Amino acid sequence: MKLVLLLCLCAVGALAQDDYDDYGEGKKEAKEVVDPRGHRPVSRGRETYSPGPVSQPPISGGTRYRGRPTAAPVGKAVQEKEEQPESGGCNHMSEKMGVLCPTGCELKKALIKxxxxxxxxxxxxxxxxDDLTQSTNSIHxxxxxxxxxVAQRQKVSEGNxxxxxxxxxxLETQHAYIKDTVDVTFPQNIKVLQGVxxxxxxxxxxxxxAITTQRAKCQAPCKVTCPIPVVSGKECEDIIRKGGExxxxxxxxxxxxxxxxxxxxDQTSKNGGWVLxxxxxxxxVDFGRRWDDYRRGFGNIAFDVGKGHCQTPGEYWLGNDRISQLSKMGATELLVEMEDWSGSKVYAQYEQFSMQGEASNYILGVGRYSGTAGNTFLEGATELFGENRTMTIxxxxxxxxxxxxxxxxxxxxxxxxxxxxxxxxxxYNRCHSCNPNGRYYWGGAYTKYMAKHGTDDGxxxxxxxxxxxxLKTISMKIRPYFKQK
Known part of the structure; x- marks a missing residue:
């Protein structure tokens, strides 16, 4: 704002210099020259002449005196310019522009013009x-x-x-891994592969x-060491009826x-027809096996002792799935035969035998005991009493x-x-009164110190x-049950 005010004052001064003689409305007669001081001097002393540029009052005819000041004419009093402190608005801003009229009215007209x-x-x-302000705002x-x-790019730069x-x-980690792999792992693997x-x-x-040996053996006709009979059937009772005696x-x-x-x-014990x-x-054969082994079956079915046929049974378990299937074909009976190490033999026979499927964990069912070995399946250990006996059934x-x-x-x-x-x-119950699939001990008698866990595991x-x-031997056999007449 100070700059604008200064520019306005400069413009007023410039216009006043150009139109000093023409202000007012129309051309007017020359006015009487008036001393611009407007009052008497304060000092009563005689004024002295001071050389230098002075402002002359306007003369009639509207012209302005522009000559250099000369020495005062002879015979006339020399009058110096006296500064009038109360001149008010009748002076121009610049002393070079002279003196305005002594009244404020003429000054108003000049200002309006x-x-x-x-x-x-x-x-x-x-x-x-305004343009500068808008430009400044735009620039801001x-x-x-x-x-x-810049801040965003700085963030992006930092993120990058x-x-x-x-x-x-x-990259350094991968380089270290690759270098370790190439320098250490690959050579080790190569050594391992070389060993393989x-x-x-x-x-x-x-x-x-082995192939060379087999070829040498196969030059002669092969001979089956354990030929399988031609006759077959649903089970052993069916086979004996067909002639397999x-x-x-x-x-x-x-x-x-x-x-x-x-x-x-077994086609000889108690009229034959028994599936072992x-x-x-x-x-x-080790009978300490897993569930799946007992489900499928394991061991050696039979072997030849020099007669040309597999007439000697081996140690085996037929398999729970097959035993369950045979017992479900109809009424089935069970025969258990055993021998001690002195040659004595006994048996236990059950006219009723059943074995459920795997879904029920092959639950055992027996009934109608007869025999000389003792009814362990139904009665438990007869040498025990009360709960100790029932927990062996x-x-x-x-x-x-x-x-x-x-x-x-x-x-x-x-x-x-x-x-x-x-x-x-x-x-097993808690735990047994018979244990046909226990550990095999030669000689019969054994002690808890010989047992693996200190229990009767024979x-x-x-x-x-x-x-x-x-016992030295024990076998379990089943066949279809036919009521005796």
């Missing part, structure tokens, strides 16, 4: 100032935008720097040698849509193995498992020989 020329200039200056906004953009650092770290290759070469050499290995097919399999048929489902005779029990605990001895406690302590899979039939005698 001068306003016509100053006002457009002021308006123009105002517009310029641009500067703010640029500042924000971080990404570059992370990428560099990842050497072993494969050895196996190939052994196979080539010798006790040996046969092929049976209980289900016409199922796969046939090999069994040993379990046999212990020399301890050649096997009828109605589920099948258990060391990896599938279904006994009645604190279910769910891994330290209380009959199968794990007593050596094999069986229909091939036990308590109602005949007690808990600490392991």
């Amino acid at each position: 001068q306003e016509r020329n100053v006002k457009p200039t002021v308006e123009q200056l105002k517009r310029a100032v 906004g641009y500067v703010l935008d640029m500042t924000a953009e 720097g971080l990404v570059v650092d992370q990428y560099t770290d990842s 290759l050497d072993k494969i070469r050895e196996k190939i050499q052994r196979l080539e040698k 010798d006790s040996q290995m046969y092929i049976i097919r209980p289900d016409p849509l199922g796969t046939p399999y090999k069994v040993f048929c 489902i379990q046999n212990r005779m020399d301890g050649s 096997h009828n109605g029990m589920m099948f258990s193995t060391y990896d599938r605990d279904n006994d009645k001895w604190i279910p769910g406690d891994p330290s209380k498992q009959c199968s794990k302590e007593d050596g094999g899979g069986w229909w 091939i036990v039939w308590m109602n005949w020989k007690g808990s600490w005698y392991s």
Whole structure:
């Protein structure tokens, strides 16, 4: 604003210099020259002449005296310019422009006239100032935008720097891994593969040698060491009715849509027709097996002792699925035969035998006992009494193995498992009165110090020989039941 005011005053001064003689409306007569002082001097002393430029009052005719001052004419009093402090608005801003009229009215007219020329200039200056203000605001906004953009780009730059650092770290890690792999892992793997290759070469050499040996043997006609009889049937009772009267290995097919399999048929004991489902005779097969092994079956069905036929049964368990299938074909009976180490033999026969499927964990069902060995399945150990005796009954029990605990001895406690302590899979209660699938002890008698867990884990039939005698042989056989007339 100070700049605008200064410009306005300068413009007024300039216009006053150009139109000093022409202010007012129309041309007027020359006025009487009046001393611009307007009052008497304060000092009574004589005024002296002072050289230098002075302002002369206007003369008639409207002209202005512009000559240089000369010496005062002879005979006239010399009059100096005296500064009038009370001259008010009758002086120009610049002394070089002379003196205005002594009244404020003429000054008003001069100012009004001068306003016509100053006002457009002021308006123009105002517009310029507005434009400058708008430009300043625009520049300010641009500067703010640029500042924000710079900040954003700085963030992006910092983010890019971080990404570059992370990428560099990842690259260095990968480089270290690759270098370690190339320098250490690859050589080690190559050595391992070289060792594997050497072993494969050895196996190939052994196979080539075995093939050469087999070729030499096959030059002569092959001879089957254990030929299978031609006759077969649904089970051993069906085979004996078809003429298969010798006790040996046969092929049976209980289900016409199922796969046939090999069994040993006892065709001599109690009129024959028995399928051997379990046999212990020399301890050649380990019966401490898992659930799946007992489900499928394991062991050796039969072998030849020099007669040309497999007439001697081996140690085996037929398989729970097959035993369950045979018992469901109709009424079935069970025969258990056993022998001690002195040659004495006894048996236990049950006219009723059943075995449910895997969904019910192969629950055992027996009934109608007869025999000389003692009824352990239904009565338990007769040498015990009360609860101690009932917890040895096997009828109605589920099948258990060391990896599938279904006994009645604190279910769910891994330290209380009959199968794990007593050596094999069986229909354990808490725990047994008979243990045909237990550990095989030569000679019969054994002690808890010989047992793995200090329990009676031998091939036990308590109602005949007690808990600490392991039998020499025991076998379990089933056949269709026919009521005797």
